[in-house]
Structures are given as C-alpha cells and as structure tokens.
Amino acid sequence: MKKRWLSLVSLLLVFSFIISGCSSSTSTKDKDDKKAAKLEIFSWWTGAGEEDGLKALIKLFKEKYPNVPVENAAVAGGAGTNAKAVLASRMQGNDPPATFQVHGGAELNAGWVAAGKMEPLNDLYDKEGWKDKFPQSLIDMVSKDGNIYSVPVNIHRGNVIWYNKKVFADNGLTPPKTFDEFFAVADKLKAKGITPLSLGDKEPWTATMLFEDILVGTIGTEKYIKLWSGDLPLNDPGVVEATKTFKKMLDYVNADHSSRNWQDASQMVGKGEAAMNVMGDWAKGYFVNDLKLKTNEDFGFITTPGTEGDFLVITDTFGLPKGVKNPDDVKKFLSVLGSVEGQDAFNPLKGSIPARIDADPAKYDEYGKQTIADFKDAKLAPSLAHGSAAPEGFLTKVNQAINIFVTQKDVDQFIDSLVAASSDLKK
Amino acid sequence: MELNRTEKRSAVLPETKAKRNRKLTTDHLLALCFILPSIVLIAVFVYGFIGWTGYVSMSNWNTLVPDFSFAGLKNYAYLFQDYRFQADLRNTLVFTVLFIAVVVLAGQALAIFLDQKIRGESLFRNIFFFPMALSFVVTGVVWQWLLNPSTGVNLFLKKFGLDSMWYTNTDILAGFKWGKIEFGIPVAIIAVVIAAVWQMTGFSLAMYLAGLRAIPEELKEAARIDGASEFKVYRKVIIPLLRPITVSVIIIMAHISLKIFDLIYAMTGPGANFVTDVPGVYMFETTFRGNYYANGAAIAIIMLLFVAIFIVPYLISSRKGES
Incomplete structure (x- = not known):
C-alpha cells in the first residue's frame, strides 16, 4: 500500500517536471516576442575595420531614429563561415534576424530568395529613388524575376595583384598586364630566388579566387557569367585554357602554401619574401592597418592579367526576411544603409568602396578613389569564390576540385569534376 | 537477480505466485518512475536524433530548403x-x-x-x-x-x-x-x-x-x-x-x-x-x-x-x- 502511494507521488513528480518544462519554454517564447521588437542586425563583421564601420552605421541610424532599439548580432568567424551556419538554423527554425548580411548574387538569389524566405524591396527602391543610384548590373545581382531583394552597402574588388614595390624596382621590373608579361616577370624573379607569387590556400577559397581571376582574364566577363547561368558548358575550351594557365602559375607559388592563410600570404609580399599576391582588396586594409605599409610606396596594386576593364565584385548586402515582426523598422535601417551618408560612414572604415555611384570620393584613400573610378565603367563579374556567381553547394564542390588540382595538377580530372558538379548549379 | 530468486521461490510455492507478481509490478512501477525521465531524455535526444539523422541521410535534403522525400541509399x-x-x-x-x-x-x-x-x-x-x-x-x-x-x-x-x-x-x-x-x-x-x-x-x-x-x-x-x-x-x-x-x-x-x-x-x-x-x-x-x-x-x-x-x-x- 505504502509503495503504491510512493509510486503515485513519483508519477506526480514526473508530471510536474514535464509541466514545468513546458511552462519554462512558454516563458522564453514571451521573451523572444519582446526581443523581436528590437532591430537585430546580423552580420559577421567582427574584424578590426569592419566592426568600426558597422558601429558607425548603427550610430548614424540611432541619430536618425532614436526610438528604434538596435541590437548588433554579429557572429565572429572569417568570411562568415560560422555566421552562415547560425543563420541557416535560425531561418529554418522560422526565427529570422531583422536583417542579415548576405553576398549579392547566387548566395542571395539561389539561396534565400529561392527558398521563399525574403520580401521584395521594390517599393523601397522606388521611394528612395535608388534605381539609378546603383549600377544596373549590381541591381541585377540582387534581383530575381524582376523583384529586388536586398540593398548593397559596399563593393570589394577581387581581381587585384598586390606587389612589393621595392622588389619590382630592385629588379627593374614592371607590374605585368598580360599573362605573357606575368610569366616573364615570374621567371626573372624565380631566377633571383624570390617567390614570384604567394598563395595561402589553407582555406581553398583563395586558390579558387586566383582561378576565377585567371578565368575572367582568359575568357572575359560575358562568357564567365554564361558559365554560371548554364549557357556555356564548363568544359568550354576557354575554361581548359584558363586551367592550363592556372597550372603553370602554380609552379611559381611558395612551397608551403597549404599551411598559410591569406594574411600569411599577403605578409610575404609585405616583407619582400614574395613579389606578388592575388587577393581581394580587403588585403589593402591588412597592408595599411596591420603591417603599417604605405599604398603606392611600399606596396602597389594592379588588376590581374587580362582583367583591366573587368571588376570581380564581392558585395555585402542586407535584405528583409519574411516573418519579421518589425518590417517598417527594418526598412528604415535599409534606407540609411543605402543612403550616400550611410555608405560614406561605413566604407572608408571597412576599406571597401560604396555601392552607390554618387558617393563622395574625397572621403576615400588613394586606392579607394581609383577603384571608385574603375567601378563606374568596368564590366562587373560576380565572384565565384565568395558565393556571388553560383550556389554554395556548387562552390563547395569547386573548392574541393581546386584543392585536389593544386596538388595533382591534372587538367582533365579538374574539368571532369567541374562538369560533374554543374548539376548543382541549378539549385 | 531479484527476478531469478522470486521465480525460484514461486516455483516452490505456486499458490503465492499471484501475490508476489503484484508486488513485483509495484516495485517495477516505482523503479520505472524514477528512471523514466532519463529514459525519455535519452530516447529522444540520443536515439531519437540518431534515428532522425539516419532518416535525413536517406532524404533529398541537399539544399537550404528541407526536402524530406525519400532518396534511398x-x-x-x-x-x-x-x-x-x-x-x-x-x-x-x-x-x-x-x-x-x-x-x-x-x-x-x-x-x-x-x-x-x-x-x-x-x-x-x-x-x-x-x-x-x-x-x-x-x-x-x-x-x-x-x-x-x-x-x-x-x-x-x-x-x-x-x-x-x-x-x-x-x-x-x-x-x-x-x-x-x-x-x-x-x-x-x-x-x-x-x-x-x-x-x-x-x-x-x-x-x-x-x-x-x-x-x-x-x-x-x-x-x-x-x-x-x-x-x-x-x-x-x-x-x-x-x-x-x-x-x-x-x-x-x-x-x-x-x-x-x-x-x-x-x-x-x-x-x-x-x-x-x-x-x-x-x-x-x-x-x-x-x-x-x-x-x-x-x-x-x-x-x-x-x-x-x-x-x-x-x-x-x-x-x-x-x-
């Protein structure tokens, strides 16, 4: 009898556990509702310059709209590797941040727009009169089926060779403009015992970036874009030729490339151990802020061979996810983000150039001014390595193929794996 | 062990079998109540999720959007x-x-x-x-x-x-x-x-x-x-x-x-x-x-x-x- 009573009590205890579990989960939900009123800005800008830029932007927003509470929900991790995983789980759990950083191009369109998770922003573009303030090809990168889905805040250029001025001057060399000039310069440097080209492909995207720059330099922007839309097969003779050039270039890189990241590779140029490095223009921030080098004195820059009139675009944009509780506040933030004032507050600190064509060049340094000028006339090519040209799934497979190719240097095998991966282009 | 002993005894004294069995159930119920929370938690959060992972591994979910259609192996x-x-x-x-x-x-x-x-x-x-x-x-x-x-x-x-x-x-x-x-x-x-x-x-x-x-x-x-x-x-x-x-x-x-x-x-x-x-x-x-x-x-x-x-x-x- 006594035992039965005991078991009853313990059963009750179990139930009370379950009930208390339920009630605590409802209370956290209440908290979430309150939190949702905050404007949560989700990004991976936690590095030196970029965090300052984001803070300047938030400060500007607070001055204009003091009544909207803002939360900076940045997730650390280079190139957004961690942030993207956090974002994916939040979006799938129907708990989207108010607005989030996403690269314009496939990452936005083939990812979140195709998944039906984004609201169109056409009305905002009409209201702010932005349609002729951003380059049309950039608006195309953030549009799908005639609807615009995000606001670009900055532009980075991917096709830049950074070179050590002293090494070039000491050896009487001029920076190469074509592949022939590149290999001529590289041979001379190699003969003198200087690493001609530094590479740090511990994370394979840096090698993918080098490859995409060679690809644009070989086949041009128009054909390059057709590759990702499926209008040109990936075993096109131009791609094969670019792969062969890539293979030849790999003979001139440092032997320990697979143990270095991009900063280590840039550092080799800064120290004069290597003559050239191909990297996006965030490397300028690294040269100037971290290595304390001077633009056009210690290091110089030139577009990668054959891409003088091309511009490999990496653009960070912000959009409005579906199911957000405060869409009007988000639009207020996006209007600040897309304004001249907002772009000029953010970009000089981040080291990028504004996405708008009417921003004030006086606020930018020497490199920025020239890039702003180039950006106006150049043909824009979305970067593959940064998720703008093709879906993430395809990019992962390309990165794997590149990682194998850098060691095996088997052109046919590489082209085969590109073709095999191309079924993932449609996703 | 407990079970073996009772079985042996009940074989000797078949007339008390029913009584012993009832006592056994109360014991079992009590024990069950105490381990039930951990059984439920482990069942859901370990074996349930292993099963779920196994199911996902045989689905077509290879994009951002979940797609749980069956893909076999x-x-x-x-x-x-x-x-x-x-x-x-x-x-x-x-x-x-x-x-x-x-x-x-x-x-x-x-x-x-x-x-x-x-x-x-x-x-x-x-x-x-x-x-x-x-x-x-x-x-x-x-x-x-x-x-x-x-x-x-x-x-x-x-x-x-x-x-x-x-x-x-x-x-x-x-x-x-x-x-x-x-x-x-x-x-x-x-x-x-x-x-x-x-x-x-x-x-x-x-x-x-x-x-x-x-x-x-x-x-x-x-x-x-x-x-x-x-x-x-x-x-x-x-x-x-x-x-x-x-x-x-x-x-x-x-x-x-x-x-x-x-x-x-x-x-x-x-x-x-x-x-x-x-x-x-x-x-x-x-x-x-x-x-x-x-x-x-x-x-x-x-x-x-x-x-x-x-x-x-x-x-x-x-x-x-x-x-």
Missing part, C-alpha cells in the same frame, strides 16, 4: 564514389592504426619505466599526464606552429639541412591506385599523429601504471624464484596480465581517433589534396558550408557505424564477463 552511394570521402577513409584508417599503435606501445613502455621505483616518479607522471588536461584545439594550434615548415623548430632544422614539409607534404608512401585515390600512408598525417600521441600517451600511461600496480608482487616473486630473468618476468608474466588494460586503451583511443575533428580542424584543416581530411571535417564543411544536409547526415551515420564496430564487440564481451 543515393547519398551513401555518392559518398563512396567521392574522391574526398575515399581520401577520408584512407586517412582515418592510417591515422587510427598509427595513433593506437604508438599510444599503446609508448604508454606501456613509459609505464614500465616509471614503475621501476625511480626518483621523482610523481613528477614524471605529472609531466606525461599533463597534455591530457589540454583541449585538442589547443594542441592543434600549438603543433600547427611547431610543425609549420616556415616557422618554429623548422627554422632551426633548416640550418642543419633538414627541410621537412611536415603537414604540407602531399606525398603518399607505399601508394597504389585504389578507387579514385592513391592509397597509402600520407606523410602529412604523421604530423597529426605526433600531436595526437603527445596529447593521449599520458592517458594510456596512467592506465598501464594502474594495471602494473594491481599485479600482485607474489606473481613476480614466484616467477623470479622459478629462475626467470627480469626480462622474462615482463614478457611472460606482467605484459600478458596487462592485456585487459590494452583492450580498454584500444577501445578508448579508437573511438577518439575515428571521431577526431577538433585537432585536425585546428591544426591542418583538410590539407592540400585532402591528405589530412577526416570524415568529421568533411561532414562539417559539406553540411554547414555547402548545405548538403543529407550527405552530411550520411557521413555521420557512417562514422557511427565505424565506432560501433569497435564498441559493440567490447560491450558484448564485457557483458559476458559480468555474467
């Missing part, structure tokens, strides 16, 4: 034909064999040395055991710097003409073509083995030391009286008696090495040509960077099966040992 078939996964299988096998062999042999040897009643034994024990206190991520970062071909020790070694590439070496020893990959011993994985051995040898040393201390002095004495040399005492008496310890060390090290992720992720990443890639790293990258959720789930299930190959026979044999 398509994802598994893809993996086994994939260059990277084949390289992962090779690396896991080589890493596991080398890692376990060195940890077992070095742990045993160090334990026997420490057991010689040397001076400062506890100091040495602590020195050897200390790396265990670090996390694999710390070990990975430290050894990444130590074995980096352009920094650390290697600047010194280079002065003596020893120019080792360590984990950036892409050579594969004793290689032959197998599937899509070159099968053999990747040189780069040896650098990872060094780091892992440095961390885990202390653990096997401690286990062997405990095992040595548990061997009764009389056995060794008896062998010596029978005229066995000190070497023979170890070979014929002590080391055979350490066999259960060796089995435990192998099981523990195997489940660490088959699931290894943090050490490799912090130290080398996938490596050029995937010479240091392992299923854990592939799973992370393909799931959270490439959004191939179903492929990632399939890798997780394959890893679970690998570990089960080691753990299940161990559990069965230890169960037999109990009864």
Whole structure:
C-alpha cells in the first residue's frame, strides 16, 4: 500500500517536471516576442575595420531614429563561415534576424530568395529613388524575376595583384598586364630566388579566387557569367585554357602554401619574401592597418592579367526576411544603409568602396578613389569564390576540385569534376 | 537477480505466485518512475536524433530548403564514389592504426619505466599526464606552429639541412591506385599523429601504471624464484596480465581517433589534396558550408557505424564477463 502511494507521488513528480518544462519554454517564447521588437542586425563583421564601420552605421541610424532599439548580432568567424551556419538554423527554425548580411548574387538569389524566405524591396527602391543610384548590373545581382531583394552597402574588388614595390624596382621590373608579361616577370624573379607569387590556400577559397581571376582574364566577363547561368558548358575550351594557365602559375607559388592563410600570404609580399599576391582588396586594409605599409610606396596594386576593364565584385548586402515582426523598422535601417551618408560612414572604415555611384570620393584613400573610378565603367563579374556567381553547394564542390588540382595538377580530372558538379548549379 | 530468486521461490510455492507478481509490478512501477525521465531524455535526444539523422541521410535534403522525400541509399552511394570521402577513409584508417599503435606501445613502455621505483616518479607522471588536461584545439594550434615548415623548430632544422614539409607534404608512401585515390600512408598525417600521441600517451600511461600496480608482487616473486630473468618476468608474466588494460586503451583511443575533428580542424584543416581530411571535417564543411544536409547526415551515420564496430564487440564481451 505504502509503495503504491510512493509510486503515485513519483508519477506526480514526473508530471510536474514535464509541466514545468513546458511552462519554462512558454516563458522564453514571451521573451523572444519582446526581443523581436528590437532591430537585430546580423552580420559577421567582427574584424578590426569592419566592426568600426558597422558601429558607425548603427550610430548614424540611432541619430536618425532614436526610438528604434538596435541590437548588433554579429557572429565572429572569417568570411562568415560560422555566421552562415547560425543563420541557416535560425531561418529554418522560422526565427529570422531583422536583417542579415548576405553576398549579392547566387548566395542571395539561389539561396534565400529561392527558398521563399525574403520580401521584395521594390517599393523601397522606388521611394528612395535608388534605381539609378546603383549600377544596373549590381541591381541585377540582387534581383530575381524582376523583384529586388536586398540593398548593397559596399563593393570589394577581387581581381587585384598586390606587389612589393621595392622588389619590382630592385629588379627593374614592371607590374605585368598580360599573362605573357606575368610569366616573364615570374621567371626573372624565380631566377633571383624570390617567390614570384604567394598563395595561402589553407582555406581553398583563395586558390579558387586566383582561378576565377585567371578565368575572367582568359575568357572575359560575358562568357564567365554564361558559365554560371548554364549557357556555356564548363568544359568550354576557354575554361581548359584558363586551367592550363592556372597550372603553370602554380609552379611559381611558395612551397608551403597549404599551411598559410591569406594574411600569411599577403605578409610575404609585405616583407619582400614574395613579389606578388592575388587577393581581394580587403588585403589593402591588412597592408595599411596591420603591417603599417604605405599604398603606392611600399606596396602597389594592379588588376590581374587580362582583367583591366573587368571588376570581380564581392558585395555585402542586407535584405528583409519574411516573418519579421518589425518590417517598417527594418526598412528604415535599409534606407540609411543605402543612403550616400550611410555608405560614406561605413566604407572608408571597412576599406571597401560604396555601392552607390554618387558617393563622395574625397572621403576615400588613394586606392579607394581609383577603384571608385574603375567601378563606374568596368564590366562587373560576380565572384565565384565568395558565393556571388553560383550556389554554395556548387562552390563547395569547386573548392574541393581546386584543392585536389593544386596538388595533382591534372587538367582533365579538374574539368571532369567541374562538369560533374554543374548539376548543382541549378539549385 | 531479484527476478531469478522470486521465480525460484514461486516455483516452490505456486499458490503465492499471484501475490508476489503484484508486488513485483509495484516495485517495477516505482523503479520505472524514477528512471523514466532519463529514459525519455535519452530516447529522444540520443536515439531519437540518431534515428532522425539516419532518416535525413536517406532524404533529398541537399539544399537550404528541407526536402524530406525519400532518396534511398543515393547519398551513401555518392559518398563512396567521392574522391574526398575515399581520401577520408584512407586517412582515418592510417591515422587510427598509427595513433593506437604508438599510444599503446609508448604508454606501456613509459609505464614500465616509471614503475621501476625511480626518483621523482610523481613528477614524471605529472609531466606525461599533463597534455591530457589540454583541449585538442589547443594542441592543434600549438603543433600547427611547431610543425609549420616556415616557422618554429623548422627554422632551426633548416640550418642543419633538414627541410621537412611536415603537414604540407602531399606525398603518399607505399601508394597504389585504389578507387579514385592513391592509397597509402600520407606523410602529412604523421604530423597529426605526433600531436595526437603527445596529447593521449599520458592517458594510456596512467592506465598501464594502474594495471602494473594491481599485479600482485607474489606473481613476480614466484616467477623470479622459478629462475626467470627480469626480462622474462615482463614478457611472460606482467605484459600478458596487462592485456585487459590494452583492450580498454584500444577501445578508448579508437573511438577518439575515428571521431577526431577538433585537432585536425585546428591544426591542418583538410590539407592540400585532402591528405589530412577526416570524415568529421568533411561532414562539417559539406553540411554547414555547402548545405548538403543529407550527405552530411550520411557521413555521420557512417562514422557511427565505424565506432560501433569497435564498441559493440567490447560491450558484448564485457557483458559476458559480468555474467
């Protein structure tokens, strides 16, 4: 009898556990509702310059709209590797941040727009009169089926060779403009015992970036874009030729490339151990802020061979996810983000150039001014390595193929794996 | 035990069987109530999620948007034909064999040395055991710097003409073509083995030391009286008696090495040509960077099966040992 009573009590205890579990989960939900009123800005800008830029932007927003509470929900991790995983789980759990950083191009369109998770922003573009303030090809990168889905805040250029001025001057060399000039310069440097080209492909995207720059330099922007839309097969003779050039270039890189990241590779140029490095223009921030080098004195820059009139675009944009509780506040933030004032507050600190064509060049340094000028006339090519040209799934497979190719240097095998991966282009 | 006894008794006194059974149910119910919360939690959060992962691994969910339509074994078939996964299988096998062999042999040897009643034994024990206190991520970062071909020790070694590439070496020893990959011993994985051995040898040393201390002095004495040399005492008496310890060390090290992720992720990443890639790293990258959720789930299930190959026979044999 006594035992039965005991078991009853313990059963009750179990139930009370379950009930208390339920009630605590409802209370956290209440908290979430309150939190949702905050404007949560989700990004991976936690590095030196970029965090300052984001803070300047938030400060500007607070001055204009003091009544909207803002939360900076940045997730650390280079190139957004961690942030993207956090974002994916939040979006799938129907708990989207108010607005989030996403690269314009496939990452936005083939990812979140195709998944039906984004609201169109056409009305905002009409209201702010932005349609002729951003380059049309950039608006195309953030549009799908005639609807615009995000606001670009900055532009980075991917096709830049950074070179050590002293090494070039000491050896009487001029920076190469074509592949022939590149290999001529590289041979001379190699003969003198200087690493001609530094590479740090511990994370394979840096090698993918080098490859995409060679690809644009070989086949041009128009054909390059057709590759990702499926209008040109990936075993096109131009791609094969670019792969062969890539293979030849790999003979001139440092032997320990697979143990270095991009900063280590840039550092080799800064120290004069290597003559050239191909990297996006965030490397300028690294040269100037971290290595304390001077633009056009210690290091110089030139577009990668054959891409003088091309511009490999990496653009960070912000959009409005579906199911957000405060869409009007988000639009207020996006209007600040897309304004001249907002772009000029953010970009000089981040080291990028504004996405708008009417921003004030006086606020930018020497490199920025020239890039702003180039950006106006150049043909824009979305970067593959940064998720703008093709879906993430395809990019992962390309990165794997590149990682194998850098060691095996088997052109046919590489082209085969590109073709095999191309079924993932449609996703 | 309880059950056996009652059954025996009830056989003797069949008329009380009904009464005893009722008491048994109350007992059982009570016990059940107490373990029910943990049964439910484990059922949902361990076995439920294993089942869910198994289901996802057979779905078409290889995009951002969940797609739970049934795909059969398509994802598994893809993996086994994939260059990277084949390289992962090779690396896991080589890493596991080398890692376990060195940890077992070095742990045993160090334990026997420490057991010689040397001076400062506890100091040495602590020195050897200390790396265990670090996390694999710390070990990975430290050894990444130590074995980096352009920094650390290697600047010194280079002065003596020893120019080792360590984990950036892409050579594969004793290689032959197998599937899509070159099968053999990747040189780069040896650098990872060094780091892992440095961390885990202390653990096997401690286990062997405990095992040595548990061997009764009389056995060794008896062998010596029978005229066995000190070497023979170890070979014929002590080391055979350490066999259960060796089995435990192998099981523990195997489940660490088959699931290894943090050490490799912090130290080398996938490596050029995937010479240091392992299923854990592939799973992370393909799931959270490439959004191939179903492929990632399939890798997780394959890893679970690998570990089960080691753990299940161990559990069965230890169960037999109990009864």
